[in-house]
Amino acid sequence: MTTDKNPLVSIIVPVYNTQVYLERCIKSLLNQEYPNIEIILIDDGSSDNSLFICEKYQTDDRVVIIHQENSGVSMARNNGLDRARGDYISFVDSDDFVSPYFISHAVGEIEKHDADIVLFDFYQIKSGKSVLPVPDFHKKYKNELRKGNINIKKLLIADFVPNYMWNKLFKRSLWETVRFPVQYKYEDLFILIHVLDRANVIVYLPERLYYYNRDNVNSITSFLSIMQPFTRYCHFKALYERYDILSSVSWGET
Template sequence: MEELISVIIPIYNVEGYLQKCLQSIKNQYYSNLEIILVNDGSTDASLSICQKFARDDNRFVIVNEKNLGQAVARNEGIKRASGKFISFVDSDDIVSKNYISNLYNGLKLGGDIAISNKRRINFTENVRLDENTQKKLPKIVILPSKIIIKKMLSKKIGLEAWGKLYPISFFDNISYPVGQYYEDAEITCLLINKAEKISYIYSQDYFYFKRENSLINQKFSHKKLDILKMGNKLSNFIFYNYPDLYVELAEKLFSAYTNVWMQMNPQESKYNYLWNKIVENRKVLILHIYRIYDFKTLLGILISFCGKKKYRYIYDLLNNIL
């Protein structure tokens, strides 16, 4: 008999995306699901869409919160979950019909955690969610947790909460930090570190929407300086658990700090401080340039030697192309 799996979806004002997201979960080939919709005080039609799905399918469960943020929504979903395993899906994303079944098969093959491959798409892009349907299993590899951490730091695998299947027991004494941006990175690393073996599924079953008003495309806000807290926590974690991954850590921080710094006004108080953090990590990377395989990061390192103004201009152009 199939194990019960809880799918947790934090929801806040995503009426234009939610229908597609929930329909893609409803259509899963793996049917023994508990789908927890955590409505975080939405003021648009998101709650109405949730209620329609809950009326039509008793696997959908609605939990209402008071706009306390994504971390609270995730933590509340974990508390309410009855499944043996948990997967997160963002409410503006969609998944293939095989998303859960492929993740679950990854666990059955010996992984303690399973991770799905992903694909970034535009909202207007027409995606066939059955295109990954196969009579046989997709390619799945079993890797030690250290290799997965290394791939995450090198941006080959995402640090996001979504796109993964965890045993619910892994969340004992672990919760998402409330009121912080970039809360995924630290928690994902802690969860991966609890596992000995990770199943990575090559099939692209998770489709991540790139939209103009999503977090990564917003204009600068001071909350984005939480990237510095994330950097400190991630550094402490790596130096304590995987000290030989210091180059991959520098690669991750170089890119993360650059992405926030690029959004800042040069008059911002932390502008020069963040630039100095970029340069600090660049010093590590330039000594180990042969260990960097991400083309965008390589270009960023080289262009940064042109100085702040040229770096901002050229890197912004490249960011729109690559």
């Protein structure tokens, strides 16, 4: 759906017990420079005030609210994908927030190259006030990232570059028959390989557009969560399946 030559971008936001951070997240999305967005907030059966916070913004016609029984982030994202109407898809975690140029600069880059995916940089937030740069993968793999396409695919599949959903903008067509697995954690690792396999053009935008919150102890990427046996098992299984797929993929020219 396009308005005044601005393609519609669907921003999918799973919400679960993030009342401390949620308002900051929503406000950063509503403050986007880019005009044509829909913000899909999926409340995953929160037991705190998260749903109430979401409903405060339902009078804004850019905001869509979905409520589901507690089923996990994968089901929430899948419900968001089923509802999304955009030409492009982005994902945001409800304890994070974004730059005002999060969508406008990503759309500009993806359309400039007629790409399927644009990958961009991000900050990490620690102790509430400190803004820390991520590990310098953008410097370590600078040449590969600039070349794009197959080079970026290899870095993502090998997990040398983070496989987060939220530091990327996707063409909607990549998700037509692809959905997140609901039985595992590390769902990003499980699903991204299938999305990458459909992408012909992948580009890298060396700009920090996303603020990744490392203070939320309930996040899957927190130390306490990572050390859980099932989480560690899912991480291993996702990587094992990924390298199995990698061995059967024809990469073509670099």
